[in-house]
Amino acid sequence: MRVPLSWLREYVDLPATETGRDVQAKLISVGLEVETVDQLGADLKGPLVVGQVLSIEELEGFKKPIRFCTVDVGQANGTGEPQEIVCGARNFSVGDKVVVVLPGAVLPGGFAIAARKTYGKVSHGMICSSDELGMGDDGTKGIIVLPPEHEVGTDAIELLELVDEVLDIAVTPDRGYALSLRGIARETAIAYGLPLRDPALLDVPAPNAFGYPVQISEPLGCDRFTARTVTGIDPEARSPIWLKRRLQKAGMRPVSLAVDITNYVMQELGQPLHAYDRSRVQGAIGVRRAEQGEKLTTLDGVARTLNAEDLVITDDRGPIGLAGVMGGADTEIADHGHETGGTTDVVIEAAHFAPISIARTARRHKLASEASRRFERGVDPQAASAAAQRTVDLLVLLAGGTADGGVTEVVAPSAPRTITIPVDHPDKVAGVEYGRETVVRRLQEVGCDVYGQDELIVTVPSWRPDLTDPNDLAEEVIRLEGYENLPSTLPKPPAGRGLTDRQRLHRRVGRALAGAGYVEAPNYPFIGEQVFDQLGLAADDPHRKVVKLVNPLSDEEPALRTTLLPGLLGALRRNDGRGTHDLALFETGLVFHPRAERSAAERLPVDRRPTAEEVASLTAALPEQPRHAAVVLAGAR
Structure with missing residues (x-):
């Protein structure tokens, strides 16, 4: 961020x-x-000013197009005379307002500007692009062309917030x-220790029956959906400089006014939004699970085959967006250059989606977006209506739109989350006496409502889904009071019994192999089942029965190894490929065999030591994990 x-x-x-x-x-x-x-x-030093192009002369006889320009920079050059500048860019015309850097200035990167002869003319400065000013990607190539209202000679360093x-x-x-x-x-x-001006504290009109129709058929995946409509937007309206610059500094590329506003509000409030061209949405907006094999072309132009677990936004035609990840191309906001003439009416979506569902969809389609990044970490569901209102306000202010009176809000009922915590629990965790006043004050600062004396009943704020138990609340108190203020105390370990028989055997085997000239090469325990074909194992070989991971690090290696050889042979192959041909490698490690009957693992408590029965139950839920030793050799002994 x-x-x-x-x-x-x-x-x-x-x-x-x-x-x-x-x-x-x-x-x-x-x-x-x-x-x-x-x-x-x-390292930027002026003069850097607004100029107006007075004339453009095309210079002939060079390998690339070159233009000799005169530019009015007001009194910034000390004379009031037009500034003569040579420029290779072609995206500006006579009368345009541009950014001019004059001799004596220094651009980012220590690039000093002076009058110099080039292409047979003397260039007294430069007409600047966003790259040359270190502004980041502005979505256009070439020279910055400013809106016409900016005065000639105005300081561009302040204007562009550089x-x-x-x-x-x-x-x-x-x-x-x-x-x-x-x-x-x-x-x-x-x-x-200062007050906060919360940008989400906005006056939001109450929901009514006149808003854009929305139907939620998957309330577990989408528990809140706000829809607002703005009409009469000027398709020619452009994002003001302050809006573009804030997005650029935040690492986002300006696109068009409506899209820039939704991105701006997302950065401001943390609520991802989506704007639909109302003329391209047919019928009510719906939220449901996709049908297996359904198709959707997303905004990035990729046609995607959907999975039955994907949450989709729909209209009467079918999916128009991948919920919480990316919108569809069919309802994209069009600028003034579009063949339809540009978008004038938009429907704004501010919804709350289940984090796990969005995370799985983004991973399944290899489509991480700014929206999915936020939803999978937990977005404040209570901020949706404020974010929609903020978007409406900016569209009215900057795009000349009119806010429609209809307000749609579909909300699945839910109770606020409360946690009961002894008032001295943070003290016990930290080994420090904070006292009730400090504990209550710190919890209130992060947004909690706190009641009670010796036992505190804490209502967690909607934007903190990570606060689920007393230790989470203790952590909030401790971090705000300062980890550096915790005393450093060394634990007193009891006298140990030395190494176990298993540990001694493991070390003895390792020392014996190392002493015989082998080099230890530990490998990851993950394999793909194709390695068994490469090893030439029979179809009924017991090594082919593998334990598969639910969330593998790599889809190409989703199983746990039943033999050490694939990893060792891979290490042998890499070393041989790099020119080391005489090799003796060994590994000692666990292999994994599925049990014929496997029980589900219980979640163990953290407030006491687990009983022997609980440990035995947990062990029974794991695969068998014998420890093996293996060696591979190549080349001369």
Whole structure:
């Protein structure tokens, strides 16, 4: 998650002197992994200004098209005379507003600008592209063409927000709320002890019967679906500079105004959204499981064959989107250049989908998206209506649209999650006396409602699906109070009994083989069943009976080994291919054989030691795992 500091300051009043490095240290102290702080425009030096192209002369006789331009830069060059600039780009015309860097300036990367003779003319500066200014991908190739309303001579460094700091945060799978400015702002506010301006606190109209029709036939997969409609959008409207720049700094490419707004709100609130061209949606929007073998062409242009477990968005024709992952090409928002003339009416979808379902679909289709990344980590279901409202507001403001009065909201009833915790439980876990006041304050800061005295009844906020038991709440208190404040105490281990017979035998075998000149080559225990054909095993060979993993690291190796030879032969082959031909390799390790009758494994308790019966039951649920030794040799002894 990339977080521009200028954007973060909208929600938390950080002291003006705080730098990105200061915020990084604070967020790390509350448990977020802030990997880097990118200094945007740190080595940029002006003058960099808005200019207007006055004339363009095509220069002939060169290998590539070259243009000699005069550009009005106002008084920025000290004379008020037009600036003469040589440029090879062709995506601008006379009268366009462009970004001009003048002699004496320095562009990102230490690129100093001076007047120089090129193609038989003297070029006094450059007309700039987004790449040259270090802005990131803006979805276009060539020169930046600015909207006409910007005055000639205006400082473009400030206009294009080129100087900023961006925190790059590695979000762990349990902290889905941190994949949003809202979530990061909450953590920042807690770390600094400052109030938070929650961008999700919006006035949202009540649901009514006039909204776009929605039918949910799979409430376990989709427990909330909000639909809003905006009409009369100007297909010619373009994303303003501030919107494009925030998306670029967050690592996203601007596409078109409607799509940019949905991406912006997703970054802001963490709620993925989708906008449909209403004229291309036929009938009610539905949510159901796909039929096995059903087809859908997604926005990336790939025709996909669906699985019966996939959750799909439908209209009267069939699937129009892969729920929580990617929309369909049939209902895509079209810009003004489209043959249909561009989208004027849109239906906005803000829904909440089951995390496991979305994760499996994204993996099945090898289609990870910004939406699936958030849904599979847990999105705040209560934020859907606010995100839809925010999208409507921006479409009205920036695209000249009109908000339709209809509000559709389909919600499966659910109760808030509560956890009972002894008030001193965090103290016992940490070995520190926090006291009731600190425990209650810290839990309230993360969004919990807390009641009770000695026994606290804690209602978990909707954006924290990772808080499920007392130890999770203890962890929140401990991390916010500071891991660095925990005392360091060495455990006192009891006197041991030495190595077991199994361990001694294992080491003795390893030492004997190493002493005889063999080199140990441990391998992964995963195999594909085709190796048995390569080894020439008979069809009824017991080695062919394998234990298969439900979630293998690689689909090509979904089984556990029944012999050590495939891994060793693979190591032998790799070494031989790299020029080492005299080899003696060995491995000692477990092999896995399925049991004829296998019981289901019980979930063991964590508040006490498991009983002998529970351990025996768990062992009976595992495959047989004898320890084998194997060697392979090649070349001269």
